[in-house]
Amino acid sequence: MTVRKNQATLTADEKRRFVAAVLELKRSGRYDEFVTTHNAFIVGDTDNGERTGHRSPSFLPWHRRFLLEFERALQSMDASVALPYWDWSADRTTRSSLWAPNFMGGTGRSLDGRVMDGPFAASTGNWPVTVRVDGRTYLRRALGVAVRELPTRAEVESVLAMATYDMAPWNSGSDGFRNHLEGWRGVNLHNRVHVWVGGQMATGVSPNDPVFWLHHAYIDKLWTEWQRRHPDAGYLPAAGTPHVVDLNETMKPWNDTTPAALLDHTPHYTFDTDSD
């Protein structure tokens, strides 16, 4: 059974195996297919048109399925690997072990944002950025530059307290839990973390940075925490909403699963905190 752990608690061997599986997926060409899919949805999802992966209620189940696909791909390389999550409200500085050379590597140099250490540094030859929006082929970051602070636990709590999953108009203008977690309104959780990391993480091709998966694994965990706090609240909208994925409608690009089928994460994985 897959157990998703806080990245801060991983052993050196767990980090080594995770990194090796990611690099193997990159070598095989399968990694870049995930980047391509994400960018296609991020430029295609619009507030007044069809929207599935972002700025819509299905932001959470879409990324849950997207991460499941990625995790299964990693496990085809090494069956022991699970996606770790990054609780950025706790591990909130550039000195976190997350950014050490044996895991994600650190921030980019000031000259051009290039990441200079760790397994994903361009100098290793193992991490060419091929799905890109500009000419630069090296992984970039600027930790804490475009926005100084990651969200605090108090800010996370304020969003988890929101009792309604999502609201009309079901987009970046919505009130409710989903849009506050996504970050288009209010204290801004998910979006702000992308901006804080900088580099490719701030762009439509954000999965070029492997920290994308650790960020979204924690967003996914916050959805689970919200469900526990609001057991009587559920995914919305229920039915009949133009351009928006209703509870029992299938989601692109898979077309074989619905938000309803993804509400419970436990058939697929558990979190290290699930028994708390």
Added chain:
Amino acid sequence: MPELSRRSALGAAAALAAAAGTQALAAPPADAAAHAHEAPGRSPAPAAPAAPATPASFDEVYKGRRIQGRPAGGHHQHHGGGYAVFIDGVELHVMRNADGSWISVVSHYDPVPSPRAAARAAVDELQGARLLPFPAN
């Protein structure tokens, strides 16, 4: 698929070339009007929502690079609600949010008030790198 719109947009951009300059750096007032026009919480209109006014065209040199923006018609590729932005002649994918703010594909999680601000943010982000045409990337 985007070739038609890009061709026509580049044609119009060429027509604007004579007006290139570095003045007029203030955000166009149309943005403020657009922001106020579409309040959050409205029901989505399936056909043609009362969209905020399309921002005015712009054309300037910012940090040594030519940035241009213009209304682009209703082509599907222009999710900004019919507005196209170019950096040194290469189209930058931009999008307008429900509250009237803007993002681009190189700054997709960080809304700014206008398409000109999105173009400038893209120039900042690019640090001199060339933009690749979408959706070729």
